Each structure stands twice: as structure tokens, then as C-alpha cells.
Amino acid sequence: MPRDTLLVFRHTIGPVLRSPATILISMVQTILYLVLFGPLLEDLVRVPGAANSWQVFAPGILVQLALFTGAFAGFALLPDLRAGVVERMRVTPVSRTALLLGRVLRDVVVTMAQAVLLLLAATALGMRAPLVGVVLGLLLAAVLAGALSAASYTMALALPNEYQFAPVVQSVTLPLMLLSGVLLPIAFGPDWLRAVSKVNPLTYAVDAERALFVGDYGATDVLTGVTVVLVVFGLTVLWGTRSYRRQNA
Amino acid sequence: MIHVRGLARRFHTRRSTVDAVTGVDLDVAAGEVVGFLGPNGAGKTTTLRMLTTLLEPSAGSAEVAGHDLLREPALVRRRIGYVAQGGGCSPHGRVREELVLQARLHRLDRDRARRRVDELMDRFALTDLADRPTASLSGGQRRRVDLAVGLVHDPAVLFLDEPTVALDPRSRAHVWDHVRSLNAEHGTTIFLTTHYLDEADALCDRVLVIDHGRIVAAGSPSELKRQVSGDVVEVGSARPSAVAEIAGRLPGARDVTTTATGVRFHVPRGDTALPELLPALVLAGVSITSVQVHRPTLDDVFLAMTGRPLHDDTQEAPVAA
Numbered sequence: 001m002p003r004d005t006l007l008v009f010r011h012t013i014g015p016v017l018r019s020p021a022t023i024l025i026s027m028v029q030t031i032l033y034l035v036l037f038g039p040l041l042e043d044l045v046r047v048p049g050a051a052n053s054w055q056v057f058a059p060g061i062l063v064q065l066a067l068f069t070g071a072f073a074g075f076a077l078l079p080d081l082r083a084g085v086v087e088r089m090r091v092t093p094v095s096r097t098a099l100l101l102g103r104v105l106r107d108v109v110v111t112m113a114q115a116v117l118l119l120l121a122a123t124a125l126g127m128r129a130p131l132v133g134v135v136l137g138l139l140l141a142a143v144l145a146g147a148l149s150a151a152s153y154t155m156a157l158a159l160p161n162e163y164q165f166a167p168v169v170q171s172v173t174l175p176l177m178l179l180s181g182v183l184l185p186i187a188f189g190p191d192w193l194r195a196v197s198k199v200n201p202l203t204y205a206v207d208a209e210r211a212l213f214v215g216d217y218g219a220t221d222v223l224t225g226v227t228v229v230l231v232v233f234g235l236t237v238l239w240g241t242r243s244y245r246r247q248n249a
Numbered sequence: 250m251i252h253v254r255g256l257a258r259r260f261h262t263r264r265s266t267v268d269a270v271t272g273v274d275l276d277v278a279a280g281e282v283v284g285f286l287g288p289n290g291a292g293k294t295t296t297l298r299m300l301t302t303l304l305e306p307s308a309g310s311a312e313v314a315g316h317d318l319l320r321e322p323a324l325v326r327r328r329i330g331y332v333a334q335g336g337g338c339s340p341h342g343r344v345r346e347e348l349v350l351q352a353r354l355h356r357l358d359r360d361r362a363r364r365r366v367d368e369l370m371d372r373f374a375l376t377d378l379a380d381r382p383t384a385s386l387s388g389g390q391r392r393r394v395d396l397a398v399g400l401v402h403d404p405a406v407l408f409l410d411e412p413t414v415a416l417d418p419r420s421r422a423h424v425w426d427h428v429r430s431l432n433a434e435h436g437t438t439i440f441l442t443t444h445y446l447d448e449a450d451a452l453c454d455r456v457l458v459i460d461h462g463r464i465v466a467a468g469s470p471s472e473l474k475r476q477v478s479g480d481v482v483e484v485g486s487a488r489p490s491a492v493a494e495i496a497g498r499l500p501g502a503r504d505v506t507t508t509a510t511g512v513r514f515h516v517p518r519g520d521t522a523l524p525e526l527l528p529a530l531v532l533a534g535v536s537i538t539s540v541q542v543h544r545p546t547l548d549d550v551f552l553a554m555t556g557r558p559l560h561d562d563t564q565e566a567p568v569a570a
Contacts, residue, residue, distance in 0.1 A: 004354070007350065007353050007354060011339070011342075011346075011350050014341065014342070014346070015341045018341075079340050080339060080340070083335065083336070083337065083338060083339060083340050084333045084335050084336060084337035084338075085337055085338070085339045085340075087303055087331075087333060087337060088331070088333065088337025088351070088398065089337075089354060090302070090303060091301050091302060091303065091326055091329065091330075091331040092326055092351070092354040092355050092402075093323055093326050093327050093354075093355065093356060094354045
């Protein structure tokens with residue numbers, strides 16, 4: 001299976017390697033948030049333990065990046081489904097899990113590359129954070145992107161048209177983002193908003209990222225966030241593999 | 250090589266159920282070229298997708314390339330090649346890349362994959378196109394890539410879904426040549442679907458006519474044609490009634506009609522009837538001006554079996570997705 005996963009990964013990463021600019025283009029939205037929204041928080045947000053607002057905002061925006069890159073990954077599957085590439089691969093002995101994981105691995109790698117660029121930009125804008133925390137945060141974001149991309153591919157298999165897939169993805173990602181405190185800590189909000197945010201797995205990812213970025217590695221937020229992300233990853237991969245398999249005899 | 254019993258598939262849509270295939274039995278021997286002939290929506294592609302492990306049958310059983318379709322789909326996949334109607338080239342892939350990937354997915358190691366791909370590119374005249382994006386190829390070129398992709402692992406059975414649909418006549422002839430030589434030189438069993446009668450006629454040892462999800466006729470193209478109406482013989486002569494009398498004595502002759510300039514009649518086989526007819530006419534001193542034998546086409550077969558012409562678009566069953 002690892003061999004099959006690598007084969008599928010190399011196949012799907014091909015277009016990215018041929019035109020690496022696509023890595024930048026697909027993260028323009030996140031960069032805009034960072035550059036045009038981030039500075040607004042400089043005098044607004046004071047969080048205990050954080051040197052400046054960037055230490056709070058950058059980890060949030062990192063989760064937003066993982067969310068967008070992951071959740072929109074399914075769009076890359078649609079032309080392949082139409083062209084018969086997926087069926088062609090399904091009539092080979094290749095592992096069904098690898099058909100999914102190879103693509104997920106591509107999105108994890110792309111997210112990592114984007115995240116490095118994002119964090120460099122944040123550093124240029126004034127973010128200061130411990131290196132270990134940043135690296136751990138990056139890994140967590142990569143797994144999160146993998147979980148979301150597995151879910152996105154599974155949705156794309158069920159809704160193999162842009163006009164069906166796009167509205168579903170849009171209407172899922174926006175509430176997930178707003179209810180996770182990506183832009184501003186959800187602690188600022190009223191009780192009901194905080195209560196709703198508790199059912200959103202992204203909330204725990206954001207809390208864990210923020211703790212990592214201030215170097216608080218032993219915080220319960222970190223443990224909870226990592227556990228939630230890993231569980232969600234396991235579940236979405238399981239769900240995705242099942243639906244790749246279900247379409248077969 | 251393929252044994253199918255009672256294979257059926259029912260699709261459920263929100264409002265209705267569609268029986269795309271309703272109990273197909275068929276057997277294909279090793280080395281045969283068998284064609285599935287029928288109009289759009291007859292159940293050809295659905296059957297093919299079941300036999301290639303892409304779609305779960307609602308009922309029935311099948312053995313493909315020596316393995317049970319339902320219990321050992323992974324083993325079936327190792328031994329079959331499948332070329333879908335639209336091909337399966339990645340929109341952003343390049344020719345060699347696509348072929349190597351497919352060979353590697355079929356568990357060939359790097360060296361064997363490279364050798365096999367070089368061999369196939371040579372056979373399908375793709376060597377000059379090796380680094381071209383598949384999206385930039387012509388229809389005929391892309392079809393050759395599709396065929397090569399289906400053959401990377403030298404399958405025992407090759408499934409072709411409408412192999413020449415939307416191809417120009419020259420590319421079509423090339424595909425036919427490749428299919429024939431694949432069968433003749435490599436002994437590959439070939440199962441194809443088509444809604445072109447001339448294609449079934451040109452390629453297939455045996456034709457299965459499918460309509461509304463079931464097989465309505467089976468046999469070699471010439472058997473099927475004979476089964477329908479026999480051949481039509483037309484004889485030109487200044488003495489039609491004398492010709493008609495002699496022709497009427499031929500074994501199996503029927504529907505003898507005379508016109509001012511000749512005679513027209515049906516016999517089971519025109520090619521064997523003529524050597525009897527001509528000496529008889531000479532012996533009787535009847536001179537003739539022309540002789541023609543019309544063999545029925547598979548169009549006539551389809552019409553006789555189903556009561557409607559093959560390309561009658563008004564009666565199409567819904568195409569199952």
C-alpha cells in the first residue's frame with residue numbers, strides 16, 4: 001500500500017511541480033487575510049503570554065489555510081473523474097486506500113509548502129514565535145489539511161459536478177471557519193457562540209496552534225487539539241476508503 | 250475465459266428504478282473476439298462495467314479470466330484490461346508518463362515498466378509523441394494511447410467499450426488492425442461493445458445482440474445474417490418467367506418475384522445457390538444479362554430480432570449513469 005500511495009501521489013503532484021506558481025495562486029485568499037486583516041489586530045488584541053497579536057493571528061490563519069486547501073482539494077478530482085482516470089485506476093490491483101491517500105498526501109505536501117510561505121510572510125509582518133512551536137504547529141496543520149482533503153474527495157465522489165460540489169463545500173467551510181475563532185479568539189464572543197464552537201473540531205485545532213505558537217507545549221489545549229485532529233483524520237480516511245470501495249464489485 | 254449467468258443490474262433513482270441489465274448469460278472462449286451489439290441504452294456499458302469490477306451486479310454470477318467476479322475482484326483486475334469509451338488519460342498527463350504509471354500500478358517494477366512501455370509505444374506508433382500532453386493529441390492518437398494503457402500488463406482479456414466511436418475512418422481502420430493483430434499474434438481474448446454493425450461484422454468471431462438489457466440473438470456475423478432472411482439473389486434476363494421457374498426449384502428458395510427485366514428471390518445461401526442455378530439456366534437455354542447476390546447486414550438482423558432499426562433514437566431506454 002505505501003508503494004501504491006507513492007505512485008498515486010507522484011501522479012497527482014505532477015501538475016504542481018510543472019507549474020509551482022499554482023501553490024501561490026491557491027493561497028492568495030489566505031495571504032490577503034494575513035496582510036490586509038492581520039494588521040488591524042495589532043492594537044486590538046492582547047492575549048496573556050503573547051508578545052504581540054501576530055502570535056495569536058498567525059496560528060489561526062494557518063488553520064484557515066489548511067481548511068481552504070484541504071476542503072477545496074476535491075475540485076482536482078472532478079476533471080479526473082470525468083476523464084475516466086479514476087475508473088481506469090480502479091481496474092488495476094492498486095489498493096483502494098492508496099487511491100485516496102496518494103491524493104491526500106499531495107494536499108498535505110502542498111499545504112506544508114504554503115504554510116512555510118505563510119509563516120515567512122507573517123514573520124516579515126512582525127510575528128515572533130518559538131521555532132519548535134512553529135514546526136509542531138505546521139505539522140498539526142498538515143494533518144488537519146489531510147483530514148479535510150480526505151473528506152473533500154469523498155464529497156466529490158458523491159457529487160461529481162462542480163455545480164453540486166461547489167455550493168456544498170462553500171456552505172461547509174465558511175461556518176467551520178467562523179465558528180473556530182480563526183480570525184479572532186472565540187473567547188471574545190458571547191456564551192452561545194462559545195457553546196456552538198465547542199462542537200467544531202477546528203476550534204480545538206486553533207486552540208492547540210495558539211498554545212504551540214506561544215511555546216506552551218504542555219497545555220491541555222495542545223493535547224486536546226492533536227487528539228481531535230488525529231481522530232478526525234482517521235475517520236475521514238476511513239469514510240473515504242469506504243466510498244472508494246463501495247463503488248466496486 | 251468469461252462465463253456469465255443471470256447477470257443483472259438495477260439502478261435506483263429518486264423517483265424510479267431502472268433495470269439496465271435483466272439477466273444476461275454468456276460464455277466467451279479463450280482467444281475469441283466477441284462483440285456486444287446494441288443501441289445506446291441497451292445495457293452494453295452497464296454489463297461491461299460489471300464484468301470489469303467497476304459496478305456491483307444486483308444479481309447473477311460471473312467468472313472472468315479464471316476468477317470469480319464477486320469473490321475475487323482483485324485477481325480479476327490483474328488479468329483484464331479495460332478501455333473505457335472516453336479513454337482514461339489524465340487531462341494533465343503526458344503519453345509516456347501515463348503508460349509508465351499504469352504499468353507501475355499493475356505491479357511492474359521500474360525496469361520492466363520502462364521496457365514494456367517502450368515496446369507498446371513502438372507497436373502503437375507513439376514513440377514520437379512520448380512527451381506530448383495527452384490533451385494535445387488527436388482523437389486517433391489518444392485512442393492508441395488508451396489501447397496501450399489497457400495493455401501494459403499483457404492482459405488475458407481486453408474489454409473495449411465502443412473502441413472507434415467518434416473516430417475518423419482512417420483512425421478507425423487503424424484501431425481495427427490493432428485489435429485484429431492483438432488477437433492473432435498474442436491470442437488476447439477481446440470483448441467489445443459497439444453500435445456499429447460494420448465494426449461487429451469486421452472484427453468479431455461472434456456477436457451478441459443486446460436490447461433492453463437482455464441478449465436477443467447470438468452467433469457469428471454470417472450465422473446471424475443467415476438466420477434473418479437468407480441472401481437476396483437478383484438475376485437480369487429477357488425471359489423472367491423462365492428464370493423464375495428454374496430458380497423456384499432451388500432448395501430453400503422463396504419469395505420469387507419477377508419484373509420486366511429480371512427475377513428476385515431469397516435463398517439461405519446465395520454463394521452456394523448460384524453454382525446450381527447457372528448450369529440449370531444454361532441447360533434450359535435461358536440467357537441472362539446479370540447476377541447479383543445481396544447478403545443481409547447486421548442492420549437487418551437487428552430489425553428482425555427487435556422489430557426496430559438499430560439507429561432508431563426514438564425508443565432509447567434511459568442511459569444509466
